[in-house]
Amino acid sequence: MKTSEVYVSAENLYLIYKSDLDETFVNECIHFQSHLQNIKYHPKSIIDMSTMMKKHELEDIFPYVSIALRMFLCTPATNCTAERLFSTLRRIKTYLRSNISSDRLNALAILNIESQLAHQINYSDIIEEFSNIQAR
Incomplete structure (x- = not known):
């Protein structure tokens, strides 16, 4: 220019x-x-x-x-992503989960939105790390 x-x-x-x-x-x-x-x-x-x-x-x-x-x-170029996020929340928070806390709802929404990344996670490492933590 x-x-x-x-x-x-x-x-x-x-x-x-x-x-x-x-x-x-x-x-x-x-x-x-x-x-x-x-x-x-x-x-x-x-x-x-x-x-x-x-x-x-x-x-x-x-x-x-x-x-x-x-x-x-x-700044999003379109509002499709935001609309997709809200539809994801609607699918997660169903009638049976109406008493879910906002922190857990946000965590579930992120897992659902980033499902491609979530599928690549090695859960055995996470389970192993969680099992090594001392009980309260």
């Missing part, structure tokens, strides 16, 4: 998120762009850029760029 395009885009983003970003955000973006042009490694995605900022400790130099990147990474 040209510097003028970066300026306009950063200005628009600042106007939308005035409470999260500072007035210096626009200049910070321009300086960050020139920094990216001068380094050998060019990030290919927003996650790479955020990782590169952490790795090279650039968060202190460009704090508002770091905040904007984290806001972008945390």
